[in-house]
Amino acid sequence: MIEANGLTKVYGAKTAVAGVSFTVRAGQVTGFLGPNGAGKSTTMRMIMGLDRPTSGSVTVNGLPYVRHKAPLREVGALLDAKAVHTSRSAYNHLLAMAATHSIPKSRVHEVIEMTGLDAVARKKAGGFSLGMGQRLGIAAALLGDPQTLILDEPVNGLDPEGVVWVRNLVRYLAGQGRTVFLSSHLMSEMAQTADHLIVIGRGRVIADAPIRDIITGKGQSRVRVRTDDPDRLYQLLAARGASIEVPERELLEVTGLEPRTIAGAALENRVMVYELTPLVASLEEAYMELTKDDVEYHSLPAAEVSK
Amino acid sequence: MSSMATESTPLPEPAPSTAGSLRKNGGRSLPGPTFIRVLNSEVIKFRSLLSTLILIASTAVVMVGFGALSAWGTGQFAGAATRDTQAAARMAAQGGDLAVSVPTSGIAFAQLILGSLGVLLMSSEFTTGMARSTFAAVPRRLPAFAAKLVVVMVTSFVVTAVSTWVAGLVAVPILDNYGLKLDLGSSQSVKLLLVNSIYVAAVAAIGMALGTLIRNSAGGIMSLVGIFFVAPIAFQLIPGDFFKEARKYLPGNTVEPLTAAQHVPDTLEAWQAGLVLGVWVVVPILFAAILLKRRDV
Structure with a gap:
């Protein structure tokens, strides 16, 4: 379970996350949906103790991430497909991560096999495609067999088979009773994966409800x-x-x-x-409706662009 | 690529530890990041980078190469040296023994290479994004910093010591040709080897502090070069007693007083030099540690 309370992050003059509060529950896939620049990644970095909140707090299973005795076994995170030294092989990257928690080599091989990296595990991670990088990031997240998974845009750059694989994987993990927190800027992706949705725009929570309610626009008929x-x-x-x-x-x-x-x-x-x-609004419409006032970067209609 | 995609489609098998029911304790009793484990991780990271191994190999080559070259040069000009004022001063510093400093003649390059290695090991964490993985695994951060510092300093010490010793082995027969004796077991030889190795370890530590503070490889290496190569020259060129005095306190000018058999004029006393070098290491390392703990990754 992840609990955020008044979480705020200010970078200079820009407020990336503005007093966000939410609860991510175990046993279901919680989607974290928002347009680019909405504050999803910043929020996830704060959960992982990488960014210090300007104010507010966030705990994972009752404790701030930093205070867990075995953090990788508690929470696995894919924050960035490129959180790897470019000149190190995928295998050595995972081996070094595993060593910090005495995770056996057999588990390293296991996650490599799970994520389909066998063929490229000995190659430099810097040469990986975005999709391969995502798989390596997911492998690293699974390394400690954690109770809680945080995945930032995991399907970015994956081929269609990879997308289905991630979808099945997170549903399977949630089915085991784990907490899965998954971000995306694509409503259609969320519709097929998440049970619960937290929608964020310009650093604020716009909606926090079961996905069915958001699709049907309950209370907003x-x-x-x-x-x-x-x-x-x-x-x-x-x-x-x-x-x-x-x-x-x-x-x-x-x-x-x-x-x-x-x-x-x-x-x-x-x-x-x-x-x-x-x-009945389509999912895409509902999302647009929810975020239309909170999108930071507006684009011109195609007709005006071509003028 | 397509074959890989198909390999990955089956669902992962549940790990044995979680098969069946949910863990109640959230893994809290299972091993976490102790210092020894983090150190082990840093060693794996260190030896799995080709660039690191190349830098270490080049240090050894440069040290041994300069040792051989210097042995030859010392032999050639041993007679002329007494007439050359600079060489005479060097000779005086070593109690008239020129041969003893031959094995460490490449030290200026060793400190540059291994100092840069210190910078790179930390700055590359940030430039590649690896830092997010490192500090997610060790969220308290300082154990990872300390482990990396140990790896950097021990490696620099050992590489310098071993390559100095090999340089000595190569130099002995060359010097012998010119009738000069070099006893690698003499107390002055051992002192030079140890002090220079400690000094290079200190430079590498300063490099790592710079890499942590600046988080950028080029910036960190330039700062290191500024402190060890540019500042001594600049301080010499600027007129005035202040800079003449300040020059003694630059970290690069602490080796000579520490290794000299007799005190050299215009340098610190040995104990002062040791203290100054210590401050040059401890202060940047403390700053780096504090900022690493406080800043966002």
């Missing part, structure tokens, strides 16, 4: 309503606490009320409604 008396219906629904957008005449988009409540209100007041459509 939107309904499209067409009526020939939009002004009257607007007032009626606004009075019931809905937030309403009016994209065109005779069309309302209502957030915060169930379709049944809207129909009831219309019926009582004899307002004719000729369309009532619950809008």
Whole structure:
């Protein structure tokens, strides 16, 4: 279990993480989703004691990472596929990591085999492709057979088979009761892997909920309503606490009320409604919706770029 | 590549220790990073880099090469030396014995190479990103720093001592040709070997401190060169008593008083020199350790 409490990291004038609190539970895959620059990696580095929080704290299984007696056996982390000396072979890298915790050589061979690195284990890590580097990083994370795994963008640069392999691996590990905390900037990846989702944007937690709730936009249900008396219906629904957008005449988009409540209100007041459509956002839309105000780097529409 | 991808598709077998149920203790009773284990890890890291081995080999080659060259030169000019004021001073420092300092004539290069090795071993951790792995495994950080310091200093000492000794073995027959005697077992010979080896270990430690503080290979090596090669020359060129006096306190000028058979004018006393060199090692190492512990990786 990972518990962050008011975690904040300020670099000079820039606040990378702004008072983040969350809990990552054992036995499930928790996704950490956010656009690039949202503060995912910084948060993970703070969990691992590599970056010192400006304020706030974070513990793993009840203790700050630094205070664990056998940290690699407690938490395995892939923070960066390139956290390896470029001139050292993958095998020697793992061997040196293992030596700090008296992890036997047999386990080094085991993780090399698990991650499919057998053929390149004796080659310099500097020559690895991004995908190979990811596999080496995952091998290092698994070395101590840890109860908690932290993986920062593990599928980056992996081929489709590798992506499926990582997906199965983390599901398998969570199934054993381990804590798995996995970051990505791709909603579609999370949809297929995570049970629970923490969405972060500009250093703040935007959503923290089971993935099913985020997909269906629970509590944020939107309904499209067409009526020939939009002004009257607007007032009626606004009075019931809905937030309403009016994209065109005779069309309302209502957030915060169930379709049944809207129909009831219309019926009582004899307002004719000729369309009532619950809008289920796709995952991608839900994510965009959640983060649209929190994206640090906006891009121009394609049409404007080509101008 | 494609064959590798297929090899990796099967799911990993659960490790024997976790088969079945969950560990209650989260592995807290299993071995963690003690100093000996971290030292072992640093030794593995040290010997698994080709660049390290190349630097060590070149130190040996340079030391032995300069020893042989110096033996030949000393023999050739032994007669002329008495008329050369500089050589006469050197001779006086060794109690009139020129041959005894022959095995350590390459020491300036040994200190440069092994000092750079000290810089590189730490700076490369940061430039390659390895530091994140190192300090994730040893989050208290200082055991890893201390272990690396031990590896750097012991290696530098042993490499310098062994190559000085081999340089001596090579020099003896050459000097013999010119009728000069070099006794490698004499107390002055042993003193030169030990002091120079300790000195090079100290330079390597300073290099490692610089590598930790600057975290950049080029910057660290340039600083090292600045302290050991540029500063002594610059201090000599700048007029004024202050720089003449300050020059004595540069770490590179502590070897001569430490090895001289008799006190050389314009240098520190031996005990002062030892103290000054100690301060030059301890202060940067302390700074490096404190900052390493505090800074983000």
